[in-house]
Amino acid sequence: MPRGNRREDLPSLSELRRRIAAVPGRGELAAERVPLGAELRKEVLPVPSALAPLLPGGGLVKGSVVAYTGASSLLAGLLAAVTEGGCHAAVVGMPRLGLLAAVEMGAQLRRLAVVADPGPDPVEVAAVLLDGLDLIVLGLGGTAVPPARTRVIAARARNKGATLVVADGRWPGASLRLDARIAGYVGLGHGRGRLRSLGLAVEVRGKAGPPRRGLLELCPNAGRVEWVLHEKSARTVETAPAREAVS
Numbered sequence: 001m002p003r004g005n006r007r008e009d010l011p012s013l014s015e016l017r018r019r020i021a022a023v024p025g026r027g028e029l030a031a032e033r034v035p036l037g038a039e040l041r042k043e044v045l046p047v048p049s050a051l052a053p054l055l056p057g058g059g060l061v062k063g064s065v066v067a068y069t070g071a072s073s074l075l076a077g078l079l080a081a082v083t084e085g086g087c088h089a090a091v092v093g094m095p096r097l098g099l100l101a102a103v104e105m106g107a108q109l110r111r112l113a114v115v116a117d118p119g120p121d122p123v124e125v126a127a128v129l130l131d132g133l134d135l136i137v138l139g140l141g142g143t144a145v146p147p148a149r150t151r152v153i154a155a156r157a158r159n160k161g162a163t164l165v166v167a168d169g170r171w172p173g174a175s176l177r178l179d180a181r182i183a184g185y186v187g188l189g190h191g192r193g194r195l196r197s198l199g200l201a202v203e204v205r206g207k208a209g210p211p212r213r214g215l216l217e218l219c220p221n222a223g224r225v226e227w228v229l230h231e232k233s234a235r236t237v238e239t240a241p242a243r244e245a246v247s
Contacts, residue, residue, distance in 0.1 A: 013128055020132030045163055046085040048077045050229035054204045054212045063158040067174035068167040072097055074180040080105035083112050087134035093122040094139035104225045130162040140169025147172045177205040
C-alpha cells in the first residue's frame with residue numbers, strides 16, 4: 001500500500017473483504033463457517049512459550065476478545081508466535097508497532113497484514129478482518145468503544161473463531177485482560193553498555209479467579225529474541241532509568 005495521508009489510497013471495506021476471501025487456509029471457508037461453542041473452548045492460538053503458563057488454556061482462546069495494556073513488546077511476541085505457527089494475523093491502527101522486533105521473535109511477514117491508517121472507523125476495519133484471519137491486533141487510539149458495539153464485535157469474533165486483541169483504549173466486556181510493564185534491563189550500566197535482556201512484569205486477569213502474574217524476560221539467542229519466564233521472587237532484574245536504556 002503506498003504511503004501517504006490520502007484517503008483514496010486506503011482500501012475500501014469491500015476490497016478488504018475480497019482480499020480476506022483469498023487468504024490461504026481461511027478465506028471463504030472461514031468466513032462461512034460458524035464454529036461450535038464447545039469447539040472454540042478447546043482451541044487456542046499459539047503464544048510465546050513463556051507466556052503460555054500464565055494464560056487459561058495455555059494460549060489465546062479462539063473467538064475471544066483480549067484487552068491489552070502496557071509495553072508493545074509482548075504484542076510483537078503474540079504476532080510472532082501466531083504467524084510462525086502457520087496462522088494469519090493483522091495489525092490495525094498501530095503504525096508504531098515494531099515489526100522488526102516481531103521478525104526477530106520469529107514472525108512471518110507473509111502471514112501478517114498491516115493497516116497503519118484504517119481511517120475514521122478502525123473497529124469496522126478490524127471487524128471485516130475477523131472474517132478471514134486468526135488474530136487481529138487493534139489500536140483504538142485512546143478512544144472508548146460503547147458496550148453495545150463491543151458485544152456485536154465479540155459475537156462476530158466468536159462466530160468466526162478469530163481472536164481480537166484491543167490496545168490503547170477502553171473495551172468493556174473483554175474476556176481476558178493482559179497487562180505488560182517494563183520491569184527493567186540487564187546489561188546497562190550508568191548509561192553505557194549493550195542491552196542483553198528486557199524484563200516485563202505481566203499480569204493476566206480473566207472474568208473469574210485471581211489474576212496470574214509472572215516476570216517474562218526477552219533474551220537474544222543465536223540471532224533471534226526468545227522469551228523466558230521467571231517467578232518474580234526468583235530473580236532480581238537489574239533496572240535502569242528509561243532514558244538510559246540505549247546501547
